[in-house]
Amino acid sequence: MRLKPVARKSLSDAVFEQLSQEIVHGRMRPGTPLPSERALCDVLRVNRGAVREALKRLSQAGLISIQHGGGTRVLDFKQTASLDLLNRLLFHHDGTVDLRVARSVMEMRAAMAPDIARLAALRRSPGQVLQLDEVVAAMAAQEHDLLALQVLALQFWDLLTLCSDNIAYQLAFNGLRHTYEGMREALVEVMSEELRDLAAYRRIADAVRRKDGEGAGQSAQALMQHGSRGILQLLAALEHPDEDRAADGEEDDDDEQ
Amino acid sequence: MRLKPVARKSLSDAVFEQLSQEIVHGRMRPGTPLPSERALCDVLRVNRGAVREALKRLSQAGLISIQHGGGTRVLDFKQTASLDLLNRLLFHHDGTVDLRVARSVMEMRAAMAPDIARLAALRRSPGQVLQLDEVVAAMAAQEHDLLALQVLALQFWDLLTLCSDNIAYQLAFNGLRHTYEGMREALVEVMSEELRDLAAYRRIADAVRRKDGEGAGQSAQALMQHGSRGILQLLAALEHPDEDRAADGEEDDDDEQ
DNA sequence: ATGGTCAACTGGTCATACCAGTTTAAATGG
DNA sequence: CCATTTAAACTGGTATGACCAGTTGACCAT
Incomplete structure (x- = not known):
């Protein structure tokens, strides 16, 4: 009987996971605008902080582009992501x-x-x-x-x-x-x-x-x-x-x- | 007259920058515990959200390890970071x-x-x-x-x-x-x-x-x-x-x- | 056609709670 | 005295509501 450490993921991890999967092999083509942070909170039923943490990470991973006041759009990860992906x-x-x-x-x-x-x-x-x-x-x-x-x-x-x-x-x-x-x-x-x-x-x-x-x-x-x-x-x-x-x-x- | 887009960085970007520099070629050896989030807010004079966004990114970059309830410690980036660094x-x-x-x-x-x-x-x-x-x-x-x-x-x-x-x-x-x-x-x-x-x-x-x-x-x-x-x-x-x-x-x- | 104004978005920052794990040390039982 | 238990006192995680700050587009005056 081999037991493994239980996986414990925070909300922002879950959001990150979900969005990155959606982008990487989902139907979100490069250029597609993401829903606004507040809209994502509503859909995902989490607070805005969790959404923001996830979005920041997606941005760092080269999957999305965030613009203050503008919006958040999907990038072409094959051109902007790096080996982590x-x-x-x-x-x-x-x-x-x-x-x-x-x-x-x-x-x-x-x-x-x-x-x-x-x-x-x-x-x-x-x-x-x-x-x-x-x-x-x-x-x-x-x-x-x-x-x-x-x-x-x-x-x-x-x-x-x-x-x-x-x-x-x-x-x-x-x-x-x-x-x-x-x-x-x-x-x-x-x-x-x-x-x-x-x-x-x-x-x-x-x-x-x-x-x-x-x-x-x-x-x-x-x-x-x-x-x-x-x-x-x-x-x-x-x-x-x-x-x-x-x-x-x-x-x-x-x-x- | 060549003009470039003005650089505009958010607070969490600045925090991320500062901490990553400190870790990468600073005096923080692997294993060193980072100050608590609340302490960082105090020192850096920013709100906790900004600190958390930066910490999450540092964690994703493989520079630190965050543990719920435990603490946040510096990792050996040469073993855990990836090409982004x-x-x-x-x-x-x-x-x-x-x-x-x-x-x-x-x-x-x-x-x-x-x-x-x-x-x-x-x-x-x-x-x-x-x-x-x-x-x-x-x-x-x-x-x-x-x-x-x-x-x-x-x-x-x-x-x-x-x-x-x-x-x-x-x-x-x-x-x-x-x-x-x-x-x-x-x-x-x-x-x-x-x-x-x-x-x-x-x-x-x-x-x-x-x-x-x-x-x-x-x-x-x-x-x-x-x-x-x-x-x-x-x-x-x-x-x-x-x-x-x-x-x-x-x-x-x-x-x- | 140009530039200005304003309203309605967007993301960015803030403060303050409170929840949930971990660690520490005091209290307790043997 | 020591091992165990328990309860603060940490730590990070989540939630909320407000407000600041850029962007956009419609509208208007020039």
Whole structure:
């Protein structure tokens, strides 16, 4: 019997949640004016402070634009939002994972990881090498527990990103990690091959030890390919449920904008 | 006579600004408890609503942790914040650009751009190819106006990111663009070589047209190297103001944080 | 056509309650 | 004396009603 901490959300959180869902995969196109704060209070049955807190957060997230005296309008989040939004985009209304978003995350991860490893090798401190070794050793010890491996792998990359001494990577990694953790359990299967490739993690750690940027980058790239391949197969399976179809004609339904 | 829209910030914006600056490069270490909301009202001389709006935003940005009944404490933003924060990290108190942050942005850009170009080549629609051509043509027309080129280059990458059909890249690009625009004028010199390399932009566009992912990626990588080299030179120049010094020993003045 | 005025919006600020959790320390029982 | 219970005294969360401050558009005078 596993119990989880009960989710406790404030009113403004609920309002934020509702409005952001409505905007992100709702019928509110960019430019659409939101109801006035007082009207929202009326509809949502909450006080104006809660509405204002939520609106301020939506504004910060790049989902709406607020103008004193003017009004509040929906923005095109694909042009104004930032990585934080991935969490909300990852799931459909019904709770299923949006595999296009998942693929996006895996692709970005695959592009960043080699450079992170490369920089880490060039800039790591002696102490950080030891920490990396510890994580790799822990992974070797838990070789058969996939969920434990997942946590350790995240720790490994967290550490490596720290070594890279690149604040942009660190912040981007935080965002990706949040998203990844949202679909962690769902991806255990897809990632299993990557997680089990302990030798690859060790190769990266070794390359970092000898300050071999190129080697670290190449090892990281090779490691990433496992997960990427998994996601691609999963996508292909869902898009072409019938295995035999080999149609490769591209659709031209993309002149909508 | 060039006039800009007057900056108009609300109280909660001001509070958010002040607190985030204090946290990001202030003396508030992670774990430090913030004053209570009522105490903040007293110190900042504003009403509680404004304080709460600011605190909610800080919480969303990953800078603080709010607990009902408990208190509000400072988080380690390097582990919890996301790319949005780059804007605030980019400038020191005195308004000068933090070149370490700038270098981070350039590095991340250099890692992402080739993959964006590669994916764009694989997934672009016919219409998008034409749009890319238009931007390149516009760049050719404004060949000698660096600021115009900068705007067009951003447009080029915006378009390319759209072609890549990768929502994570799009969102990350939004964040990076905000940061980049913050230091755009300061970087005109550093980027001039890259901006003038019209042939490279054209190579990318051509590769995208013939769906040559590898070619697009390689061209993008080559293009990025201009800007990266510029930033590295600038960093080296600032760290070793005396040109003749060939000392390559690394300073250890970085344990300040 | 231009600029001014006014009324009816919009969001922004304020003060004052009170509700709801958490923490602290005093009161209580052993 | 110590462990437990209890009750303030915090903390953040919600509610209300008023008023300030910009924006818009209709109307009017010039």
